Amino acid sequence: MSATAVLTQTTTAWPTPLSQTRTVAKLHSVTKRYGQTTALDKFSMELRAGEVVALLGPNGAGKTTAVRLLLGLISSDFGSVRVFGRDPRDADARTRIGAMLQITRVPEMLRVREHIDLFRSYYPNPLPAAEVMRIAKLDGFANQMFGQLSGGQKQRTLFGLAVCGNPDLVFLDEPTVGMDIESRRALWDEIRALSAAGKTVLLTTHYLEEADMLAHRIVVINKGRVVCEGTPSEIKHRVSGRRIRCITQLDPEFLASLPSVTDVQQDREAVVILAEHPERVVREILVRDETLHGLEVSAAALEDAFLALTSDSNPAQA
């Protein structure tokens, strides 16, 4: 792999070479409760050196709790949390970690350049400021007060804070929230660059597409438990349905009987069909109903995917 190639060039400076198989961080059978609600329930996950792992799940699934445990911001009720073989509350471990968290507000009366300068000072071996500006694409607004930035610019600044210490392990908690498509794609490129440089990245997201584009491995989480885990293609295979929406006079029971259809639902005047092979279904219904209109075919929404993954009939839920 290309990441390994980069690593072998730089390992001269570091006596313990990182390899793809070395575990960098680990949650083992962790349970975390907040009052009555169980945020994580016997949750286990491993991050291996150099890989990008996406923790994918709906809001309230426990993604942020997992990140906060790995950052040592909270402690688990049961189970063990290890980062670089240490307790994450250990200050030394933190010099090798960068984090981008979901933050409502950052001190607004400091300039972007000043925020980066301050965070760089926290790390013993930071990236040059100019390098951080270039990586996070902050050049256009480095001298502006944080309070004057747009949503996307704020997220890019927070990304800059996460990477400015040249960390080996980077946590990105919902990094592309509030970003326009262009900034989102730019950030994806940067996450790939981190990975190519041998960094380990844990990314939480509720966009299936984002996890698919970036991750070597996806861990799907719901209600504090691992629903399934695997490479993007393995995960997609399990939730590979497409969503067909159209206005038709055909009988829903007939639609459900078509090959590869898994679900049919009425949505106001239209029907929504979930199918493994949408082409075959569309060909069939177009022939059968000449009045059919308003046809849309889209990737199954993540919510649909979760329904599929978490339903009792699903073989993935073993």
Place this chain on the structure above:
Amino acid sequence: MATQAIAVSAPRPLTLGYYARIFRKETQYEFVRMLRTRAFSLSVIGFPVMFYLLFGTSNRHNMFARYLMPSYSCMGVVSACLFGIGMGIALERAQGWLELKQASPMPRFAYLAAKTISCAAFALVIVAILVTMGVTLGGVTLTVGEAFRLALVVLAGSIPFTAMGLLIALLVPPNAGPGVINLIYLPMSFASGFWMPVTYLPHWLRIITPALPTYHLAQIALHIFGYAQSGSMLVHWEALAGFTLLMLGAAWIIFTRSEAKA
């Protein structure tokens, strides 16, 4: 290419220079941030200055012009610490910013020290303005030594009220902060002789006055100018030290409890 720039780094031992650098940067940017936050800087510096213009200069050449100089200096340090630390930390905690800092390798002590030093710096600015106004507009005569000792007392005063601000930050929800702090701070400063000597206060107020930390700070500052009530200054220093420990202890208990719960 970014690939080469963000290569795996070798760990380097953390030196004293590394920590010194964090402290310097943290303090520098905290002070700049406070100064640019006009709601804070204008009110904290503006109120003692405005009140001195109103009540100090109108009592030109009598004892009040001289009395209000140290007492408003105390008011300045107390309000800088309560609003700067109390409000500052409460807001940064609520907004998630403190959490990002906690996840970074920044030592916790640096965060608190930077805020304390910045508030103390604000207090020194207030002392400098008040002394200048006293000499020029109030007709006050004072020696350089007296001004210097006043500055030192005010600096020392930033420690107990930082501790109190810390406790407030942990107890009071941020949107209720300004109201609660004013409710504590305004009556306390009135009852402690910041506005007039405590002997002018109603009798029932004078009973609770010795229980207030602001009273003890005021007495130490007023002692420099010969306006303290009789008695040893050691008692007042001891009271401030005890108050500091009480506030820090309570803050520590609450903080560790909330951490255990989190």
